[in-house]
Amino acid sequence: MSFTFLDPGLLVDRELELRLRKTSPGNPAGPWAPAYHFDMVLSLTETKVGNIDLRIGDLPGLVLYGGHIGYTVDRGHRGHRYAARAVRLLLELARRHGMTTLWITCNPDNMASRRTCELAGGEFVEIVDLPTDNDMYLEGEKQKCRYRFRLDG
Template sequence: MHKFNDFDYLTDGEIDLILEKKLGADAAKGYVQAYIYKICLHDSKEKIGIIDMRIGHNDNTKYVGHIGYEIDEKYRGNNFAAKACRIIKEVALGYQMYKVIITCNPENIPSRKTCEKIGAKFIEILDLPPDNEIYLRGEKKKCVYEWTLNN
């Protein structure tokens, strides 16, 4: 497990990522440690979505990815997910993670477009193993994108 670095507040001047919590790793569940942020309009406490950054690699990260995001419905269509990804890459780079995985459901066209907007490369559509937690919630496949991070 890595020491948590100080990434409590990140911004691009349009949106802010404000740390909500840090989650420790749980090897039994296949979880790596993670930072969970609320996404807010700059200088506002109004939450418009969430984004998280998972640190490190294990068997589970190929299914859940390193970055997960969701934008509240009334704020969709403004590229906030792509902007938040570009901001959160600072956390990945802080851990010398130069390639990260982002996954989404194959039918989630907005998320797939977000991956394309940030320059992530489509790798494959992966079948989830039947014992995987996501599979047990009803999701059977994931699109896998790899994003090479540059400073």
């Protein structure tokens, strides 16, 4: 089954704009899902402040460990809630792909990312241990917090 990327349209929250940088087709057999890759840009100054990705699908490793959304805010631009605002901007695009639940994961000790998930409307569900063959485990991570975003209501 082939995947069709949608035109994300204008994704903007006041001065924060998400600009599509590229798409990645993924691998239907796993473990990589189709993904949109955006730059977070302050539209008034054209300053790039971070990145955010939206991965589409329900591959088990994605739902349990990797999450549908990943983000980074550049060090000099943290503390302005750009990541939480960017997450909210992507929720409608996820809905347009038929997703009813979206997951974001983060390391348990990453308090800034945990707060981002809460500010964006996520519900903390659990902390899970990563399997020893998971690529994140092999890079030294051991657990992930899982935050659920309900998109169907």
